[in-house]
Amino acid sequence: MVQFERIILLFFLYSFIGWLWETIYCSLKAKHFVYRGF
Numbered sequence: 001m002v003q004f005e006r007i008i009l010l011f012f013l014y015s016f017i018g019w020l021w022e023t024i025y026c027s028l029k030a031k032h033f034v035y036r037g038f
Helices: 002-030
Strands: none
Touching: none
């Protein structure tokens, strides 16, 4: 059960990091804040 919880936690963590990275990348490219949504 601990392994499953760790996988779920890592999934959400990496999803958030990916969203943040995409938002920063697109904002820098557009030269203003771009809200990418969820």
